Amino acid sequence: MKTTYIRLSFVSAILFGIYSCKKGEAIESISETSNYSNEISADSISSVATMSVKDKQFIKTANVDMEVKDVYDATISIEKSVQELGGFVTHSNLQSRVISEDTYNTSDENAVMVKKYQTENSMQVRVPTANLGELLSFVNNKKLFLNSRIINAEDVTSNIKYAELEGKRIKKTSENIAELKTTKDKVRMSDENMSENNSQQLANLNVTDKLKYSTVDILIKEPKLRIAEIAVANSTNVDNKYKFNFFYSAKNAFVEGFYLIQRIIVGLISIWPVIIIFALGFYFYRKNQSNKKLKIKTTDHSAS
Template identity: 55%
Template sequence: MKVSNTKIAILLMGIFFLNACKKQETANTSGFAADSAIVSSENVSDSISYAAKQNIDGKKFIKSADLNMEVKDVYKTTIEIEKYLKNNGGFVTLSSLNSEIISDETYNTSDENAMLIRKYQTENSMEVRIPTEKLGDFLQYINDEKLFLKARNIYAEDITANIQLAKLESNRMQKNGQEIAKLKTTEKKVNLANENESEKNYQQVQNFITQDNLKYSSVKIYIKEPKIRIAEIAITNTKNIDNKYKFNFFYDVKNAFVEGFYLIQKIIVGLFSIWPLLIIGVIIVLFYRKRNTKKNDKFQYEIKK
């Protein structure tokens, strides 16, 4: 019996110890979840900052971004973005703001007035340029303005090799120019010089475009309102106006009399235009009458006979 009590006591102590361990583990897990939430929140900002601001020695990046998000007021957000760009050396290359009309309902409020209830949803597609060193701050500013972020893509195209190739091509064309200059003046020399100069101009334009893309980052922004908006527009009661002028008895009677007179004139003129047919018709009628008359006379003669 003593042994049994001892075993029970040991078993109870074991269960108590396991429960205590589980509680401690649960507490530690909850603390880790809270820390993870904080880290996750920080990572959002850090990911914007690093992806948009990353600088590596010996590397050149052309940076761009795409954003798709919902905002409370599209028009107001558009104005705020434009102000931010203006104050930070950026500019807008495209801003296409549209309001999609969901429905229109007209309610007459008096004989002269009515109210148009329009349900609509506004969206805007923007393409902007921002100095590359301020791209991260700009993306963070837009992120703070959003209600819901659907998608965000940040691109960093490594063009280090392209820049080196452009330098080598410039050196090659310069050497070609020097070699061409040594040739005797002939038609072939002129053609070679023109081709080399054309390649040189093309390369200069490409270098300018590359430097511009390095200096300014392109950002495409699509913003939309999550809910339908309603506009109340005062208009004229067109239905009452239509009814007012739809029918005028005396005016319509006068027009009907005049139109009837013109109709008679048209009929008379039409008859005169077909006078040959009328004459032919009269001749046919007279011929059949005369023929019928002869038949009747012959029939009566035979009866008398």
């Protein structure tokens, strides 16, 4: 019986050891899988940005729209990161969009203006294409919520090859023109060829610049409204204080009445011919009426 118990204990210990090893391997496997997933997640942030294909050249651009905890702090961090990566900021429009604005009176003299606003910043930065993935990873670490992220890699290999061929053609044309006799047509063709060559050189410079530096448009904003409390004067009480003054208004009314009388008198003086004509007409009218009444009375007496 004792021997059987010892054997069972020994078997149990072996099974427990095997189970522990398997469990440890499983945990280790899960841990390795988790780390691998994290690496994949981190790499996927900039997989397109860091893409490189043999004998291919890409112009890379990116557009990021996300929400951050503090727009101002995120802006400063991104601008600093861009400079450290050898890039530069071409546009930054930091603004606060006011949602509502109300003023509350706290005393006869004081009041508080309460503004609810949302801060956002629209940025455009240019960074060496080799560091584009690093910048996008840094920007991604600042997010609270990512609305969208677009990364474009435009294959311009054929365009570059075509530009080289065009350069050779323009050079050959210039050599052919140089062999012509000097005429007005030669001067015109030489001028047109030089203008075409300048345009081609400018296009080449633009492509080279876009290949060297990637353009990244970044829109960052805060998910919640901020509130600003600003101490101001109680304008309502001030308006009521000076809205109406009886004695001042009465004095002005008296003065205005005096000026009105003066204006009436001056107006009457200015139309004195009309007044005289009206007075004479009224005088003759009254006199005519008096003569008529006198004739009627004389006629009545004669009849009697």
